[in-house]
Amino acid sequence: xxxxxxxxxxxxxxxVPYELIYWRGLPGRGEHVRLLLxxxxxxxxxxxxxxxGVKTVLAQIDDKNLGDELNPPPLAPPILKHGDLVISxxxxxxxxLGPRLGLAPKITDDDDGIYRVNxxxxxxxxxxxxxxxxxxxxxxxxKRRAKDYTANRLPKFFGYxxxxxxxxxxxxxxxxxxxxxxxxxxxxxxxVDGLKFAFPNALKRLEGSSDYKGLFELYEAVKERxxxxxxxxxxxxxxxxxxxYRHYPELDEE
Amino acid sequence: xxxxxxxxxxxxxxxVPYELIYWRGLPGRGEHVRLLLxxxxxxxxxxxxxxxGVKTVLAQIDDKNLGDELNPPPLAPPILKHGDLVISxxxxxxxxLGPRLGLAPKITDDDDGIYRVNxxxxxxxxxxxxxxxxxxxxxxxxKRRAKDYTANRLPKFFGYxxxxxxxxxxxxxxxxxxxxxxxxxxxxxxxVDGLKFAFPNALKRLEGSSDYKGLFELYEAVKERxxxxxxxxxxxxxxxxxxxYRHYPELDEE
Numbered sequence: 001x002x003x004x005x006x007x008x009x010x011x012x013x014x015x016v017p018y019e020l021i022y023w024r025g026l027p028g029r030g031e032h033v034r035l036l037l038x039x040x041x042x043x044x045x046x047x048x049x050x051x052x053g054v055k056t057v058l059a060q061i062d063d064k065n066l067g068d069e070l071n072p073p074p075l076a077p078p079i080l081k082h083g084d085l086v087i088s089x090x091x092x093x094x095x096x097l098g099p100r101l102g103l104a105p106k107i108t109d110d111d112d113g114i115y116r117v118n119x120x121x122x123x124x125x126x127x128x129x130x131x132x133x134x135x136x137x138x139x140x141x142x143k144r145r146a147k148d149y150t151a152n153r154l155p156k157f158f159g160y161x162x163x164x165x166x167x168x169x170x171x172x173x174x175x176x177x178x179x180x181x182x183x184x185x186x187x188x189x190x191x192v193d194g195l196k197f198a199f200p201n202a203l204k205r206l207e208g209s210s211d212y213k214g215l216f217e218l219y220e221a222v223k224e225r226x227x228x229x230x231x232x233x234x235x236x237x238x239x240x241x242x243x244x245y246r247h248y249p250e251l252d253e254e
Numbered sequence: 255x256x257x258x259x260x261x262x263x264x265x266x267x268x269x270v271p272y273e274l275i276y277w278r279g280l281p282g283r284g285e286h287v288r289l290l291l292x293x294x295x296x297x298x299x300x301x302x303x304x305x306x307g308v309k310t311v312l313a314q315i316d317d318k319n320l321g322d323e324l325n326p327p328p329l330a331p332p333i334l335k336h337g338d339l340v341i342s343x344x345x346x347x348x349x350x351l352g353p354r355l356g357l358a359p360k361i362t363d364d365d366d367g368i369y370r371v372n373x374x375x376x377x378x379x380x381x382x383x384x385x386x387x388x389x390x391x392x393x394x395x396x397k398r399r400a401k402d403y404t405a406n407r408l409p410k411f412f413g414y415x416x417x418x419x420x421x422x423x424x425x426x427x428x429x430x431x432x433x434x435x436x437x438x439x440x441x442x443x444x445x446v447d448g449l450k451f452a453f454p455n456a457l458k459r460l461e462g463s464s465d466y467k468g469l470f471e472l473y474e475a476v477k478e479r480x481x482x483x484x485x486x487x488x489x490x491x492x493x494x495x496x497x498x499y500r501h502y503p504e505l506d507e508e
Contacts, residue, residue, distance in 0.1 A: 067421040089376040122343040
């Protein structure tokens, strides 16, 4: 295939645990990856729970790291290692794990489902994680941004997902796509959970409105998944602190 | 497959032109999609060049749009229609098109290349498109943001891609991954091109430094691809204006 990127094939076994490389002490973007692994009951290691795990993070993002024969160096965590694969970027890691863990349609020529799930995950990460992060970063403008975020942006994104839940493509049950739990549901769950921590008053108002009934039902349905429930109660779940979702009472609604 | 999302298979022919649904009058995020289609010489329609094309955009993002049996509604353009598939989110559209247009490794069980290309594309879009957009949006804080962006963030991201170009995984030639042009190269080209428009002085300084030689060589190499060259000179290429990349002399370096 002239003009097609040469496929670097690798035959090494993928029958090894996943390795999550992420900061310790905050859920952060790594949490989206953890929720997939936990929901699937997959075997994985997590630098957040390994002594000196931070050294692994720092070695990966070191300015001197040039990656290896197969893998370009990553810019920032979360990073996933699986066999000889090393990849970064949250939505990219979710895309890799989703079909493998039964949390998204397999990628085949006659099933485009993965691209629909991926779009939903990207939209949630954009609006409910990246934009939430912008409300406290940098500080001097955070008050105005937080106000606009809870008053205008959140209802916009929540309304969008409510609409997705009403679409025929969402199928039966509380899920976003195809009548089954996918990783897009887990992403949305984590976003709402972080927002509940960061803006408890605003979220109480939105939860009380009938406009986002489906969204909060999805949130509760994920929370009640047996493995997720067990995970959330375990020591493996990091506490919110200085990450994407921060709680400053003065930035919340009154 | 209990517990696996039900695959909604579709057998309808994909032997139809691609349909890009995007605003007219600015390159914007839609430009990343156009560059793939142009480089591959693919047949496509573009609402930016169709009379009343904006109506198609508005119908897709209407609050009342509930998608269809297969497709959830999109939140925002760019949107790609191909046969009965309707998807949104720039990196997701690129992921769909890349392997089909010979601009990324095919997605197979024994080739993980697509996840490496996708990570590079996501990193470029994050740092060089989304963050650039933040410098003028909203206005009152733009000066401080733009200064930090050109002084600190741009060298950080440029330095990262320079490092990727030095990694073994980048292979021979000016490209980011695997020794061949991939869509990650086209994304990076468009980001640098937009930044040259928005911050000409800052970009001249960075181009003059030997630190980012590989990056600017990649930029020139994409620009000289025969189909890209023809496209850039054509009326199909939208002019920069009020999109992601805006030129305010007071926000550039002196």
